[in-house]
Amino acid sequence: MSGPHIYGQSTQVIDVESLTTGDFVFDSLNAAFNKEWNDTTKIKLLNEISWHLTPIDVDKSIVFADSAIKLSEKSDWKIGKADALNNKGEALRNKGSFDEALKQHKLALEIFLELSDSKGEAKTESNIGIIYFNLSDFSQSFKHFDNALDIYQILKNQDGILNVYGYIGVVFSNFKQHEKAIEYFEKALQIAEKMNNNSKIATQFNNLGLTFVEMKEYSKAITYYEKALNEFKKINEEFNYSITLGNIGIPYMELKNYSMARKSFEESLAMAVKLGDQYGVAHQYGNIGELYLKMEGDYYLKVNEGHETDYLNEAIRYLKLSINEFNSLGAIEDQKDYLIILSDAYALNGNYKSS
Incomplete structure (x- = not known):
């Protein structure tokens, strides 16, 4: 995944x-x-x-x-x-x-x-702290987030405290310390709700959704993503609404609710195209490709549908679109997961040379 x-x-x-x-x-x-x-x-x-x-x-x-x-x-x-x-x-x-x-x-x-x-x-x-997180230097990331948090607490700057709680939650999540991550996301959420800040409420709902996906608690993840979508919709935040639509497709896919997963990915793709968000387009092409590959490997789906749809070739087509889009952006790191999935698709298709 x-x-x-x-x-x-x-x-x-x-x-x-x-x-x-x-x-x-x-x-x-x-x-x-x-x-x-x-x-x-x-x-x-x-x-x-x-x-x-x-x-x-x-x-x-x-x-x-x-x-x-x-x-x-x-x-x-x-x-x-x-x-x-x-x-x-x-x-x-x-x-x-x-x-x-x-x-x-x-x-x-x-x-x-x-x-x-x-x-x-x-x-x-x-x-x-964010930069060190990007560089995978998590001890330095924690250090600078702690420094920021200490200052914001002295200043009684609730907005700053909220943001740093969220960042610290992300670092814990990266260490697979999911319970600690949830603790900090919920702290951030409480402040956001007191401030009645829809944007930041939605952000923490999204972070909680991401964490529950990592914990493989997919139904809980969907619940939080739906809450995030509702908040983004209230403030007409199309960019992040589009991203969250793509995110919610992941747990639907893992629960084998393929129709909802496809609907989410396709709606996210359409919004990304409308917004000119090339990264969003690339990721949703990749998600749709991965979805078709999972559908190809689903025995019960094949039996029920008689395997009328050529899921495997559709998977390859969308994954290639994703990789080409990332290439045009120069985003080599972002395409790695989809290259691996494409390799799996080629292997399943018997094209071992391409894989």
């Missing part, structure tokens, strides 16, 4: 707020930048544009962050520079350039420490 997928951040956490940006927001910020304002205001706008562009176009986000860095250095405005470095780090992280992203965040942290800016320090510690 290739597993449920969350992208943008290479963790289970969906950064919902950074993904709700539309063209209207960017156009408004871009238009505002043309006004005759002082350097500090221009730097703030450059940073705002960079931040909003991160989930849309990482390369443009980096260009705006670099402009903010240069103008901040010219104006000797250190906070503006630190914010820009963090923005650049987040864009680089989304691009998969983790070492360079870490460098930017560490430079930002130095500035926030120098300025005794606790809020900036906590945010940056959290960013560094």
Whole structure:
């Protein structure tokens, strides 16, 4: 099983707020930048544009962050520079350039420490924790998340505490310490519910769903994914709604509810196409391919249907579409699971050379 997928951040956490940006927001910020304002205001706008562009176009986000860095250095405005470095780090992280992203965040942290800016320090510690998680250095990841949590608790910053609880839950989940992961996701969920923040409520429902999939408790996973879908629907969060549709197909597939799995994957694929989400398209092609392969191997399905459908060739077709899509994105790591599944499909088809 290739597993449920969350992208943008290479963790289970969906950064919902950074993904709700539309063209209207960017156009408004871009238009505002043309006004005759002082350097500090221009730097703030450059940073705002960079931040909003991160989930849309990482390369443009980096260009705006670099402009903010240069103008901040010219104006000797250190906070503006630190914010820009963090923005650049987040864009680089989304691009998969983790070492360079870490460098930017560490430079930002130095500035926030120098300025005794606790809020900036906590945010940056959290960013560094995410990068170390991406780099599979989990001890460093824990260390920086703990640093961030300590600061947020001193500041009584509930939003920051919520986010870090979620991140720590992800690390525990990666260690297969599922009970601890659930404990932290539920802590985050409680805060999100008190804040009445639909986005973050949905995020934690999704994280709980992912964890129950890993525990092979598929019915519980479906329950939490359905809750996440309801929350995302309330706030018209199409991007993450699409991802969660893909996620919920996994437990349906494992429970052999193939019709619901196919419906979920196909709806997710259609939304990904509509949103221009190439990663989503690639993953749903792969999920559909894996589904057809499982259907091919299901003896009872063959007996009941008389095996009229050529599931195996459909599996190969969709898996090849997925791999080609990942190739076009340069996402070599993401295609590995589907390459293995394609190899299994070729072997089942008697094409041992291709496998």
